[in-house]
Amino acid sequence: MSPLDLLNTPIAGRNLIEASAGTGKTFAIAALYLRLVLEQHLPVEQILVVTFTEAATKELRERIRRRLTEAEEAFGQGTSTDPFLMCLIGRITDRSAAGQALTNALRSFDEAAIFTIHGFCQRMLQENPFESGSLYDTELVTDERPILRQIAADYWRTHCYNAPSALARTAIEAGLTPEALLELASRHAGNPLIRILPEPQAMVTPQGGVDCDHAEKWLLALKRGFFDYLAAELPKRKGKKNIRFFQDLLLDLHAAVQAADYSLAPMIREHYRAALIDEFQDTDPIQFRIFDRIYPAGDTTPFFLIGDPKQAIYSFRGADIFAYLDAAKSPLVGHSLGENWRSEPRLIQAVNGLFSSRIAPFGMEEIQFHQVTPAERERELLTLDGREDAAPFRFWFAGRRETGKPINKGDAWQMLTDAVAGEISQLLHDGAEGRLCIGNRPIAPGDIAVLVRANRQARLVQRALSRLGIPSVVCSAGNLFESAEAREVLHFLAAVADPANERQVRAALVTDLLGLSGDDLAAIGENEHGGRQCWRNSAVTMTSGRRAAA
Structure with missing residues (x-):
């Protein structure tokens, strides 16, 4: 995997860009977009950009528009302080035509094809109803849980209400409740690529006495049978209500591009003559198969997959790391972004040393840690008493109780939040005395962030800070009306x-x-x-x- 050269890397065919945090991924996407406009002469409506959240879509749209604006000004003036733009100016001979292309791109930017993955699928199904077999008037339902909850409850009622009481009690004790079935349905509903084991088997309810062994078999059959019931009932109920879930957008487009006549995929490829797929580490097999069919290996259409496999190992993201790795094995040209523009040089060096000291630090040999270097730019460094030699990061270890037993979770959180608040208080005290500075200014509360795993933990830290008179805000993705302040x-x-x-x-x-x-x-x-x-x-x-x- 070679470093990505934004100016000289050929932009034809299939490419994979691995971009660690802070290495300028969005900058790279905007630069490639600019080259597609200037070198491939593509209008904005023919350049497909796909990412995985509404927030990321908004950011990409703003950053790309800003880059086009900067380029238009640079080509109009014939010069720029931006090295990338200056190189483009130097190698594009018809500067007037380039300026006009940029002006046209900005004037029509409201038509730019920058979508979330679900937005892209919905657009393709709506614009190609005959090729995709899609209905015009289907309602898109954002919350699928009510109908899944109904299916789970109906299945439980059908198979457990008439079963011997001992079996029903066994199922509840084993955690196989309607809510548990709902969680299974929420994770796997309608995914044709998931194979459920064991294979389908007849549901048999033990008669008479129930021993531990027909009980376990019955539980297994109960769980396995639920998937068959779900596969049969979900399409019927959605069809009756004429509704579609977000996942259906992916599934329907996947089925359409995989159809035997193979007509839709070339149509999409002809319409979108270049594609940049952002946050590709969050992909799953269905998403990859859609793009793999539209932009097959060997095709010369510019097709870039951009992501960071290190982030795909976290299950809460809902990603499938194996889908990413399968994509990386397909014929493509691999690139990496090797400069970190976000962090301090000493912190970058510390992270390099930590993760380079282990073989397969992320648990899989296919996911390698690639060292990055600090980008050369002006930074306001953190100094203590005028020195920059403080440890870039430190590990804290929770101790044990005086009895020698491990600390329970409740006591640990109290201890940790108090310790974090105390450390922040000391940092701010050092800042107030002029000892701890960022550049020439004292450190302030707004310079400090505390990362936690759950909103509840964030509130505990905020309370600990409040007790010390330190102002703070909680940034979360939760519902405003479910917050403590709203209550x-x-x-x-x-x-x-x-x-x-x-x-x-x-x-x-x-x-x-x-x-x-x-x-x-x-x-x-x-x-x-x-x-x-x-x-x-x-x-x-x-x-x-x-x-x-x-």
Whole structure:
């Protein structure tokens, strides 16, 4: 795998770009897009860009538009401070035609084909209904769980309600409940590439006495039979309601491009004469087979897969690392991005040393760690007492209890959050004294991030910081109306709406918004008049604060 040369790498045929975090992946995509416009003379509606989230789609659209704008200005002026643009100016002889191509690209950029994977599939099915066998008026349902929950409940009711009570109890004790069946359905519903083992078998309910061995076999058959029931029922129920799930978009386009007449794939390839597939580490076999059919190996259409296999090892991403590795084995030209533009040089060196010290550090020999080098650019370095020689990162190890036994999870989290908050407090104290700086300025709360695995853990850290008077915000992908702040506002508004309801008033008073303690509530209970006055003062303070903020 050779370093990617954005200026000179041939852009025909199938290419794979492996890009570690911070190595300029989005910059590379925008540069390739620019070359497709200038060198291949492609209009923006014929350059397909696919990524895997709405947020990434928005970012790519903004970054590509900005790059086209910068290039238009550079070609208009005949010069640029950007080395990449300056090289393009130097090797494109017809500068006037190039400028016009860039102007046209910007004028028609609203038609640029930049989609999420599901958006791309939906567009292809809608624009090619006859070739894909797609219906015009099918409703796209974003939440498939209600219908899957209904199927799971119906299956459970059919096979467990009439079974001997001992079997039903065995299933529940084994965790095979309707909710467990729902989780199975959510993960595997409608995927034709998944083979379910054991093979289909008749469902037999033991009669009479039930021993441990017809019980286990019955449980296995119960679980296996659910997939057959799901495969039969899901299409019928979706057809009856005339609905389609997000996964169906992938499945339907996959079936269409794999059809025997093989007419849709060439049509798509003719329409999109170049393709850049971002975040390809998040692919699965169905997604790869779609693009593999549209842009087959050996075809000269510019086709770039961009991703980082190191990220595909995390199950929470929903990716299939083996699908990525299969794609990497197909005939293609491999490239890598070797400069990190995000991190400090000493941190990059430390990470290189850590992961290069092990063979197959990610558990699979096919996923190698490629060292990256710090990009040459001006950086504001972190210094302590004017020195840059502090350890770039450190490991903390949780200790044991005095008894020698391991710390339980609850105590560990309390200890860890207090330790993190204490460390941050010390960092900010050093910054306030001018000892810890980023460039020439003291470190501030906004310079520090704490990464956790769950929203609940983030709230624990925030509370620990709050106890030390350190301001913080929680960034999460959760629903705003399910947040702790939303619940507190709900308690407050409920009390405002019904101030005679003592229970609601007390709930509002102890929120963080109003900040009363248990002792305060006890005092209020002893002095009814004082309690009403306290609530009135709190409400007035809250309302005044809202008006001031407005």
